[in-house]
Each structure stands twice: as C-alpha cells, then as structure tokens.
Amino acid sequence: MESTRSLSFPDKVLHRVFTHLTSNEDRNSVSLVCKTWYNADRLSRSKVFIRNCYSVSPEILIRRFPNVRCVTLKGKPRFSDFNLVPPDWGADVHAWLVAFADKYPLLEELRLKRMVVSNASLEFLAFSFQNFKRLSLFICDGFTTDGLEAIASYCKNLTEFDIQENVVEDTSGSWLSYFSESFASLEVFNFSNLSSEVDFDALERLVSRCKSLKVLKVNRSVSLEQLQKLLVLAPQLVELCTGSFSQEFSAHQFVELESCFNNCKNIQSLSGLFDATAQYLPAIYPACANLTFLNLSYSALGSDELDELLMHCPRLQRLWVLDTVGDKGLESVGSNCPLLEELRVFPSDPFDDTIQGVTEAGLLAVSFGCPRLHYVLYFCQQLTNAAVATIVQNCPDFTHFRLCIMNPRQPDYLTNEPMDEAFGAVVKTCTKLQRLSVSGLLTDLAFEYIGKHAKNLEVLSIAFAGSSDRGMQCVMEGCPKIRKLEIRDCPFGDAALLSGLEKYESMRSLWMSSCNVTMDGCRLLAKTMPRLNVEVIKDDESDDSHADKVYVYRTVAGPRMDSPPSVFTL
C-alpha cells in the first residue's frame, strides 16, 4: 500500500538511491516494502546471483529483472566434485546465453560454477555481447582450449579472464595468441588450470601492454626464468600464481630473481609454487611482507621449509598447505601467524593411509597460536574428542568448521568412543557457526547436539555417520537457518527424508546418496510439496524400490526438461 505522504519520490530518485544498495540481501529486503520499491529494485538491479540454475528459468529472471549486467550461476550439486553425479546430469549454460543475448545485450559479467559450458557456448558468448568484460569459469566442464580462442579473439573489452579448476581438454596453448596486439585491458588473467605451453613471447607482450593487470596466474609450463621476465613487466601485481618453481639457476640468476620479487611490493596473494624446493623458496621472501593469502597446497614442503617461509609472512590471514608439513609445520603456523583466520590442510596422498600426515596435535598448536582462526578445512587420519574441545575453546569464533577424518567411521583413537562429543563441543562453543562438515564415528547423539545448538548453521555435510532416522530428524527440526544439506552413506530413510517437509522450501537443496531412502518416500515428498523438484538418480544395478541418489530443491520453474535418462523427476 503506497503512502502518498513520504514515499512520493520520483522513480528516478528512488532508482538512484537503490544503486547504492550493493548487497542483494538488502535489495531483497527493500523489494518487500511496497510495490513502488519492488519496481524500483527490479528495474535497477544489475547483478544477480543464482545459486541453483534450476531454481528459476531464464524467462522468469528476465521478466523480473530486465536490466541485469552481471550474472553468477551455479549448477551441479557439490557432490559432483567427487564423481557422485553422472556427467550428463545437466546444468548446461547455453539456454541461458541464448536468452541473455536477446534480452541482456549489454551483459558484461558472467561467473559460472559447476556448469556445463561447450565451445559453441563460448563462441556464442564472444559474438553476442559487445560490452562483455568479465568471464569466470570455476569447476565447469564441457569445453576445450579451442573455445577460449573465441573469447580471446572477440571480447575486445575483456578485463577479467579467470579459468580455474575446470575439467578442460587442453588441446594446445595457442588460444593465448588470439588476443590481438592492441588488446590491453586485462586486469585479471588466470590460466593456471590449463597445462599446455603457451607462446611465451605473446604472453610477455600481453603482460607488458596491460598496465592495469593486478592478478596474474600462470600455468605450470611457465618456467622460473620466464616468470621473472613477467614480474619485471608487472611489479604492480596484487595476486600472483607462479608456474614451475624449480630450475637450474646460477647464484647470479638467483640473486636477480630475489631482487625481482623484492620489487613486487604489492603482492597480497601467492599461489602455484609447483615443485618449489628449499633452494628456491627463499627468492620469494622479499615479497612476503604484505602477504595475506598463501596457497602452498601444490608444493610438498616439509616443516623446516614452512617454518622459514612463515617467518617472513607476519600478516598472513589465510594459509593452504599440504599435510607434508606435518604437525611440526603447523606448530610453526601457530608461532608465526597470529593474524591467521583461515587454515586448509590437504592430504598429499589421499589414498595412502600409511602416511602420517597431520594429527590433532597440529590443529591444536594452531588454535593456541591463532585466536582469530574462524575457517578450518582439515584432512587427517585420526582425532580425539578432547583435542577438538580444546581447539574450539581456543577459537570460539569458528564460522566454517570442516573436518575430514579420512578413514570412514573412525572413532576417537584414544578412547575408542564415537566423535559425538567433539562436534557437540563445536556447536555448543561456536555460536556463529555457519558451515559444518562432520566425519569419524558418529551416532545420533552428534546430531542431537547439532539440532539443539547450531542455530546459525546454514550448510551441513554428513558422510558415513548417524545411527538412525532420528539423526537427520534432529537436524531438520532443530536448525532454523539450514539452507544446504548434503548426506552420503548414512542410515537415514524415508522417515528422515519426510521429517524435513516443512523445511525444504526455505532451503536451497538437499542431497542424499547411498542412504535408505526409497522411491515411495520420494514420491510422497514430491506429491506433498509441489514447489520442490524431487530428482532421483538411478544406478542401473540397484533394485527398483531404492532411491540411490536423491536431490531435492525448491524452484519456481517447475520440473526441468533437460534431465538425462538416469534422472527421474518425481
């Protein structure tokens, strides 16, 4: 209902005011105030972030927001990263591009995560949008380096080219040579995903022309000597991913490399460092003073090398390492990085369980030295309840707590009890917790704790855990803010699935695989909640009544039309 007193701004003024609303959450709120504000928002909204490409259709999006310039689209469920989703499942971006070409000709930014992107789509994109500036492809698949040729050739205003962790068929590095010799607008250039050798002279000239280049992430084929040449041309870099960090250098060359890094005073983020060894790592020390993010997860450093390196990184906020650094290396983290907020420790050899890697001692040491720690991803072989309780006592501000005990159903190795108390401590102490991944031997008690205490939890990942339906029920009934629930290999059946009836429309999605859900249970859910898509992915070998993989998500677009034969929308 419109008030004629205070809300009689001309629309233009309202639009102008709204352009200052950059957060989409704020915009969603203002659009609910009244019709005038709803319209003002919809006409002025230029950025949309669609977290599930099947929750809405291109037509519905365009109808509501006709003036969008920046689109972010996410497609496949996260468990597709771990080969649990068939490759032909869907999430093809092409239909979106066709609709955008018609209605959003001024589209300038496209960010895709877990979407299928073909070479034809890349070519279509390059031809359709004259003002296109920023392309980001993250964990996508379906294209080859040939498709990138079109982007390089035709996107004359490109400022961002960000190709990261995609499944790309790398036919050759010639795509880079398709950037014209007059093209100079790049600010972000990330091709570390691609393995083929690129024409280094073309790369050198490109970097030399792009005076605004802030982010440069090269691939492994770029040698240390070549990297040095690039750094001389771009000392203004803020983010750098190196290529191969190992080469036969003379003493003189080493000193030159060191001085080169010394000139790069703006570097805040460093990654790559493939094959980096103790011999060459010291070259980067001069550039580490302002480093806030260091990604060593592709360099198998030992504890001593890490220790020496970290002494030069006092401002570090985010650190990613391999478990080759061991508990000793993590002690160095605790001693040298008081400002640390995020730690990720990846396994160097996930399938060899004879490797010690890191234990609870490592994370404990970090928690004592880094009170600001609020994000952890930790792969280890074993843990204890007591250690986890101490860790969260030291760091009560965790927002993201992702623990992966690599042996499924592993109990506390000292007491042989389930790990229920560990996660109980996490949810009781960390009131700000938004994301939780649990592992180890867990009974329903762990989920009772989660349901009772995790009042801000939004994303929960569960694998090989729980004793009965009650586990999942506790979560569905207890966590008011839950948005995304991913479950695999747990004894949760139809009762558990149906306990979430009230919740699923306020959630983004639910994934359940290798649980005890039946087709009948799924049909009942689909029938009761028509605004949900209940998709079942069938494996050939299982029996007909069992629902192997279930993906449930809210949508205003109805059942999708592009499911492959293995996917049934009920």
Add this chain to the structure above:
Amino acid sequence: MERLVSFESHHDHDLNLKATELRLGLPGSDEPEKQTTSSVRSNKRASTEISQESNTNNSSVSDDHEDCAPPSKAQVVGWPPIRSYRKNTLQAKNKNESEVGAGIYVKVSVDGAPYLRKIDLKVYKCYPELLEALENMFKLTIGYNGSDYAPTYQDKDGDWMLVGDVPFHMFITSCKRLRIMKGSEARGLGSCV
C-alpha cells in the same frame, strides 16, 4: 541395496557403547553389521570393506576424469572428498618428483685416505651439519683454526672452490664432488664456516 550399520532407534538416546564392542556372531544374530564396524575401526584398510559391503555405486558411476588410484586397493567412490583437479595435479607432481630422483650423491675424497666415500647432500640443511657428518665419517677435524684440513668442492664449471662462500641451498645444486684438503695449502684457508 547396501548394508549399512542401521541401529534400531530406541538404542540411541545414550552413547550407544554397544556399537563399540568387538563381537563375534553369525549373520542373523544381533546386529551382524557391527562386525563390519568393529573391523572398520581396528583395521586401517577399512575402505576396502566398506566398498565391498556397502557401495553399489563403485562400478556403476562412470568416471570420465577418474584419477589413477593404486589398482590393488578398492576405494569408496568420491572419498576422501578431494576434487579431481587437485588429485590430478598432485599426481602429476608426485610423478615428476620420482623421476627427478631422491638424493644428490657426490664423491668425497680426503687427502691421504686410501678410498673415497659418497654422501647425499640433500640430507643436510646447513654447512655445520654437513661438516659434522664429514668429520664423523673420516674421524678428523675440518676447517677450524689449527686444523690440517679444509673442505673444498668442484663446481659445475670444473673449478675448485672453498666450501662456505655461497648460501647452502645454492652450494648443493652446484657441488659436483668434495675434497678435504690437507697440508700447507689447507692451513692457509683456515676457518671458513
């Protein structure tokens, strides 16, 4: 349909210590799946049992970008949860390293000794460590004031250099052989580290 541990719900208001008991029992007796759980806990090669027992998904999920896991060990699909990109990159890295070789072995000769030795330079982190090892190996004191011995090395260009001038990590890559010199020449060189 896979057989997972599925306890009756009325067991689970307490810690369910029964679950942690090691028991023997015939299939069909009280919750036979517990045997699997017990052996899972005590045996590190748990994933083999899990994949055989529980996962019908193993062979049927087609993997276009399947990593090359060691073929002898049956694994649970998608566990541990690591992205293919990371697995493939690490594997490429591991392959590279094993091709390059483990150590840097150089010959060590001592003036007056009847035969040479070989040491792996990669084992040492700094000059003092290296010298201590050489001293232990040959039972002599090297390089300090008054010592008869001085450590020298032949670099990539074939020149004989005094040990200790360049940073250790650089020395390791350029050293081709070591010679512990004795006599008047050595005394002149004195303490170099």
